Amino acid sequence: MIAVFAYVARRIMTTIPLLLVGTFIVYALTASVADPLAKLATCNQCDQAAFDRLIDLYDLDKPIPLRYVYWMRDAATGDMGQAPTEGSAEVFPLVMDRAINTARLAIPAFLIIATLAVALGVYSAVNQYSKSDYFVTGFSFVGISMPTFVFALLLQVIFAVWWQDWFDAKPFYVSQMHTGSISEVVRSHILPITTLVLVITAAESRFERASMLEVINSDYIRTARAKGLPRRRVVLKHGLRNAMIPLVTIWAIDFAALLGGSVVTETIFSWPGLGPLLLRAIFNGDLNLTMGIIMFISLLVIFFNLIADLVYGMLDPRIRYE
Amino acid sequence: MTTEPLLSVRDLTVSFDTDDGLVQAVNGVSFDVHPGETLAVVGESGSGKSVTAMATMRLLPRSARISGSITFDGRDLLSLSDREMRRIQGEDIAMIFQDPMTALNPVFTVGNQLAEAIRIHHPDVSKKAASERSIELLEIVGIPEPRIRVENYPHEFSGGMRQRAMIAMAIANQPKLLIADEPTTALDVTIQAQVIEVMRKAQEATGAAMILITHDLGLVAGVAERVQVMYGGRLFETGDTGTIYYRSRNPYTQGLMRSIPTFAKRTDERLSPIPGSPPSAINLPAGCSFRPRCEFAEAICRDEEPALRPLDPAGAHQSRCHFAEELPDFSQRTAEVAG
Amino acid sequence: MSEQPRPEEAHTGDPGLVTAEADAEPTTRALSDDVIVDEREGMTISTRSFGRQTWDRFRRHRLAMFAAALLVLLAISFWVAPMLSSYGFRDIDVAAMREGPSFRHPFGTDQIGRDLLVRTFHGGRFSLRIALVVALLTTFIGTVIGSLAGYFGGIVDTLLSQLINLFLIVPALVVLLVVGVRYGASPNGIAVILALLLWPAIARVVRGLFLQFRDQEFVLAARAAGARPPRIIVRHILPNTFGPIIVNATLLIGTAIILESTLSFLGVGVTPPTPTLGNLVNEAKGAIDSRPSTILIPGGFVVLIALCVNFLGDGLRDALDPTTRKG
Numbered sequence: 001m002i003a004v005f006a007y008v009a010r011r012i013m014t015t016i017p018l019l020l021v022g023t024f025i026v027y028a029l030t031a032s033v034a035d036p037l038a039k040l041a042t043c044n045q046c047d048q049a050a051f052d053r054l055i056d057l058y059d060l061d062k063p064i065p066l067r068y069v070y071w072m073r074d075a076a077t078g079d080m081g082q083a084p085t086e087g088s089a090e091v092f093p094l095v096m097d098r099a100i101n102t103a104r105l106a107i108p109a110f111l112i113i114a115t116l117a118v119a120l121g122v123y124s125a126v127n128q129y130s131k132s133d134y135f136v137t138g139f140s141f142v143g144i145s146m147p148t149f150v151f152a153l154l155l156q157v158i159f160a161v162w163w164q165d166w167f168d169a170k171p172f173y174v175s176q177m178h179t180g181s182i183s184e185v186v187r188s189h190i191l192p193i194t195t196l197v198l199v200i201t202a203a204e205s206r207f208e209r210a211s212m213l214e215v216i217n218s219d220y221i222r223t224a225r226a227k228g229l230p231r232r233r234v235v236l237k238h239g240l241r242n243a244m245i246p247l248v249t250i251w252a253i254d255f256a257a258l259l260g261g262s263v264v265t266e267t268i269f270s271w272p273g274l275g276p277l278l279l280r281a282i283f284n285g286d287l288n289l290t291m292g293i294i295m296f297i298s299l300l301v302i303f304f305n306l307i308a309d310l311v312y313g314m315l316d317p318r319i320r321y322e
Numbered sequence: 323m324t325t326e327p328l329l330s331v332r333d334l335t336v337s338f339d340t341d342d343g344l345v346q347a348v349n350g351v352s353f354d355v356h357p358g359e360t361l362a363v364v365g366e367s368g369s370g371k372s373v374t375a376m377a378t379m380r381l382l383p384r385s386a387r388i389s390g391s392i393t394f395d396g397r398d399l400l401s402l403s404d405r406e407m408r409r410i411q412g413e414d415i416a417m418i419f420q421d422p423m424t425a426l427n428p429v430f431t432v433g434n435q436l437a438e439a440i441r442i443h444h445p446d447v448s449k450k451a452a453s454e455r456s457i458e459l460l461e462i463v464g465i466p467e468p469r470i471r472v473e474n475y476p477h478e479f480s481g482g483m484r485q486r487a488m489i490a491m492a493i494a495n496q497p498k499l500l501i502a503d504e505p506t507t508a509l510d511v512t513i514q515a516q517v518i519e520v521m522r523k524a525q526e527a528t529g530a531a532m533i534l535i536t537h538d539l540g541l542v543a544g545v546a547e548r549v550q551v552m553y554g555g556r557l558f559e560t561g562d563t564g565t566i567y568y569r570s571r572n573p574y575t576q577g578l579m580r581s582i583p584t585f586a587k588r589t590d591e592r593l594s595p596i597p598g599s600p601p602s603a604i605n606l607p608a609g610c611s612f613r614p615r616c617e618f619a620e621a622i623c624r625d626e627e628p629a630l631r632p633l634d635p636a637g638a639h640q641s642r643c644h645f646a647e648e649l650p651d652f653s654q655r656t657a658e659v660a661g
Numbered sequence: 662m663s664e665q666p667r668p669e670e671a672h673t674g675d676p677g678l679v680t681a682e683a684d685a686e687p688t689t690r691a692l693s694d695d696v697i698v699d700e701r702e703g704m705t706i707s708t709r710s711f712g713r714q715t716w717d718r719f720r721r722h723r724l725a726m727f728a729a730a731l732l733v734l735l736a737i738s739f740w741v742a743p744m745l746s747s748y749g750f751r752d753i754d755v756a757a758m759r760e761g762p763s764f765r766h767p768f769g770t771d772q773i774g775r776d777l778l779v780r781t782f783h784g785g786r787f788s789l790r791i792a793l794v795v796a797l798l799t800t801f802i803g804t805v806i807g808s809l810a811g812y813f814g815g816i817v818d819t820l821l822s823q824l825i826n827l828f829l830i831v832p833a834l835v836v837l838l839v840v841g842v843r844y845g846a847s848p849n850g851i852a853v854i855l856a857l858l859l860w861p862a863i864a865r866v867v868r869g870l871f872l873q874f875r876d877q878e879f880v881l882a883a884r885a886a887g888a889r890p891p892r893i894i895v896r897h898i899l900p901n902t903f904g905p906i907i908v909n910a911t912l913l914i915g916t917a918i919i920l921e922s923t924l925s926f927l928g929v930g931v932t933p934p935t936p937t938l939g940n941l942v943n944e945a946k947g948a949i950d951s952r953p954s955t956i957l958i959p960g961g962f963v964v965l966i967a968l969c970v971n972f973l974g975d976g977l978r979d980a981l982d983p984t985t986r987k988g
Contacts, residue, residue: 015830018823018826018827018830019830021827022827022830022831023831025831025836026831026835026836026839029836029839029840030839141968141971141972141975142964142968144915144967144971145915145919145964145967145968145970145971146964146967147919147922147923147926147960147963147964147967148923149922149923149926149927149939149942149960150922150942150960150961150963150964153942153946153949153956153957153960154957154960156949157949157953157956157957160950161949161950161953162953218424219419219421219424219425220424220425220426220427220428222381222419222425223417223419223425223426223427223488223491224427225381225411226379226381226411226412226416226417226419227411227412227438227439227442227491228408228409228410228411228412228413228442228443229408229412229438229442230408231404238427238430241429242427242428242429245429253829257832260832263834263838263927264923264926264927267927278835278838279838279927282838282839282842282929283842283928290839294831294835297831297832297835298830298831301829301830301832302830305829315429316428316429317428317429317475317477318428318475318477
């Protein structure tokens with residue numbers, strides 16, 4: 001147990017430099033694009049005092065690395081600053097607010113993806129070269145070849161244009177969660193969730209199929225069969241446990257990515273989540289907001305990778321935390 | 323042999339449809355195994371010896387085309403349903419595999435896997451009793467501190483210990499037949515003799531018959547009562563161990579003998595590997611499949627495939643060679659060479 | 662027992678094994694005589710060359726063959742078709758705005774009267790070109806860095822693995838967005854940005870292969886014979902890694918075309934009026950309820966290209982990398 005804690009502590013320690021380098025790169029790139037003064041430059045009512053205030057507020061007279069240090073120092077104490085292009089809203093509550101909306105899509109999508117990917121992958125592997133295997137494989141090929149934006153737009157065309165009368169797709173708004181009927185909530189969520197599910201399940205089920213195939217052809221599965229175990233038990237007890245091990249890492253990456261906001265899906269379905277907020281922040285050159293979202297995404301990735309490592313250790317007794 | 327055979331294989335033929343064509347892995351093989359006896363099946367890789375074992379266990383992939391019959395204890399294994407076959411697998415026939423490093427599931431403890439082997443066939447045995455029995459089994463196969471070791475995962479065992487655990491698992495239900503498929507090939511030479519000894523002890527403890535599959539003819543002495551030699555999916559020679567060792571009537575068997583270092587030394591002959599490599603099972607040469615590598619080959623060997631012929635009235639010694647009777651004795655020949 | 666004596670055994674000095682060495686010569690001669698006989702009678706395990714086997718395996722993959730043919734057909738039509746039209750991709754026809762499909766404009770026209778057929782095929786041309794450049798560039802960078810990291814280990818390897826971790830922490834799409842807003846103007850610019858983001862994937866594959874081959878006997882033999890590292894890397898190890906590299910490079914074309922079109926769709930890719938398939942979807946998305954075909958056609962081309970590339974990559978994997986085949 002102590003070894004596990006030591007491992008976690010060490011992992012966090014080794015991640016911090018990476019996090020600093022990563023956020024600095026994004027900071028420097030964004031800062032070199034963003035110019036808070038640009039808007040004022042074309043404004044004839046503004047005076048020098050306004051310029052000076054802005055320069056002072058964003059430390060614009062300082063070199064970028066120094067500004068990054070200031071920003072990081074504030075961020076470390078929990079002060080993520082304000083978002084000038086979002087009506088000077090505080091970044092932290094804004095990001096949290098949008099993160100909740102994103103989670104409304106991410107969590108159900110992830111649960112469906114995880115179940116579906118394992119089910120399809122295992123089924124396909126167990127029935128290798130059968131008709132249903134070809135069908136699943138075909139499905140995943142189409143899924144991985146389909147850019148998210150194409151599939152999202154296709155769903156919109158089908159369900160919100162051609163069959164709008166029948167399906168009656170609804171846009172999402174936050175108070176809908178309290179005031180809207182269940183069917184309305186379902187109709188606002190179903191298209192974006194379907195988009196996320198298709199694109200990610202395609203890749204994951206393919207991965208799980210390959211993983212399961214490798215396991216099925218391994219010696220210990222043959223041993224299990226030679227014991228006289230029923231096929232189902234061989235697959236579900238001896239096979240699945242081993243085939244899940246590599247999938248855990250993939251799950252961590254995908255879940256973190258989902259919770260971090262899907263730019264394309266949320267933008268297309270006008271979802272008030274992190275994705276469109278990030279896109280807007282980058283377009284408008286809102287440094288504090290961009291950095292706030294990046295920081296949130298990075299911490300999610302780090303957190304879930306750590307979880308994945310721990311789960312990995314639980315599933316595979318050969319892993320030691322040294 | 324007057325007793326009823328335990329296992330009776332008749333005209334077994336196994337082929338696989340592969341991308342490169344039909345692979346004839348086993349070709350018209352017939353043999354018997356009697357209760358309690360040990361039969362060694364010897365041959366190079368690709369000779370069809372493992373496929374024969376897998377067919378008996380019904381562990382071949384579905385793509386395998388199997389014909390002939392395999393009768394075990396009066397029942398034709400090839401016509402049983404999967405469910406009926408599962409009742410025999412691990413209960414009446416158990417198998418020990420080649421590579422102990424990969425044959426045990428890495429994510430379950432050794433004890434767990436042993437107990438599973440017991441409880442799948444005897445669901446009435448309590449978990450506790452199964453666990454006690456597992457410890458007992460580990461003790462039989464000579465694993466020290468079995469009470470602690472039973473909780474270990476396979477990766478905490480050495481190769482030799484894992485193979486002992488595999489043997490323990492195989493004898494868990496007192497099977498009537500043990501099939502050991504190259505059980506020592508993946509092990510260090512020093513461990514091999516120990517594992518063979520453990521298998522003998524396990525066989526003694528259960529009274530099981532055993533099929534020992536190996537490419538190492540040297541391993542067979544003192545373990546098997548009978549030996550059969552396979553080449554290119556066919557039986558090439560079969561007989562009592564002593565007969566095969568000292569009065570082999572087949573050029574291929576004699577070639578195998580000559581490439582055993584200790585044997586070659588004792589008979590004062592040079593160690594001489596058989597030239598060439600085993601035939602591809604896709605496209606067997608016409609006539610005798612060993613002909614291209616055989617020093618005695620003549621025209622007839624190309625034109626006509628020799629039959630497996632009995633060389634004594636009882637038919638205990640059989641050889642597949644046109645010149646079986648004319649072949650010089652193995653020991654005699656080596657004496658000539660030495661002289 | 663049937664195995665030929667291994668080379669290291671001949672050097673042990675064990676008297677029992679020296680005899681094996683003494684016998685080696687006649688054995689080899691007998692063997693080579695036999696092989697001639699064997700070949701005539703089709704007895705050797707495989708007489709086909711590696712290239713021939715690869716081709717045979719690939720040919721059996723009908724879908725991959727079909728995908729390859731379709732890809733070539735698409736590429737040719739992207740380059741040739743616009744030449745046959747009298748419209749350029751920038752030509753505005755104010756008399757024919759937002760027109761539906763007609764004989765003059767088979768795909769219709771856009772909101773400022775540009776011919777969509779010409780723009781779509783030009784878009785396909787730009788998108789495909791970007792994807793090819795990305796695949797080549799990424800493979801080059803990834804192979805160089807991956808082989809150095811795999812062969813030498815040490816600092817290059819540490820840097821590479823840290824960089825891979827870095828890309829994990831700061832998602833590629835975010836960096837793409839930020840960089841895209843700033844630098845994403847020309848098709849070549851986008852290609853370079855994508856390559857700079859994608860190379861670690863190839864580097865990781867190549868590194869793994871080099872780690873695997875680095876200590877194998879043929880490399881040790883080359884080293885013992887006095888070959889210098891550059892020669893060992895290029896002449897001895899690299900040829901063994903071609904299969905997986907080609908497969909991954911092919912699949913990269915699909916990844917690149919999806920990423921490029923996504924960026925362009927979000928408005929941070931290639932700057933309009935240069936058409937790419939993603940740009941065309943972006944320009945048309947306002948007309949989703951009135952003229953969905955203007956979205957579905959360029960979007961469909963992206964899917965078609967990516968699908969073909971993935972099937973082709975899959976077929977190549979089966980053909981070039983038989984070890985990864987299942988069943």
